[in-house]
Amino acid sequence: MDIIFKIIAIGLITCVASMVVKPVKSDFAILIGIAGGLIIIAMIVNYFTGILSSIKDIIGVTGLNSSLYTILLKIIGIGYLIEFSAGICSETGNPGLGDKIMLGGKLVIMVMALPIVTNILNIIMELLPT
Secondary structure (H helix, E strand, O other): OHHHHHHHHHHHHHHHHHHHHOOOOHHHHHHHHHHHHHHHHHHHHHHHHHHHHHHHHHHHHHOOOHHHHHHHHHHHHHHHHHHHHHHHHHHOOOHHHHHHHHHHHHHHHHHHHHHHHHHHHHHHHHHOOO
């Protein structure tokens, strides 16, 4: 629980520092925002190992194809990356470009999710009486 307060503190300090520097040197304000985001990401990297070990346990228990979980993790990663990238674009005064990144990411996610949807539909079809 301590980590969330640290993340909030880093985020708020980054926002205030960016606001203070922006009138003087707007280029540095953007870099401060990016640096703050990267610091927060560095703080949460360790949590990914716990998530991955939990997913391995789930794969072992369910017996489902592990490639489905790999696809799911890729989709989640893409979601976070496009949100982070679009946020940077919006902060730098390019919200239109951020919107295009979001659109592209959503399309990639949709295409990547098709095998999962197909697999779910196959499972449902097997459960239905003929």
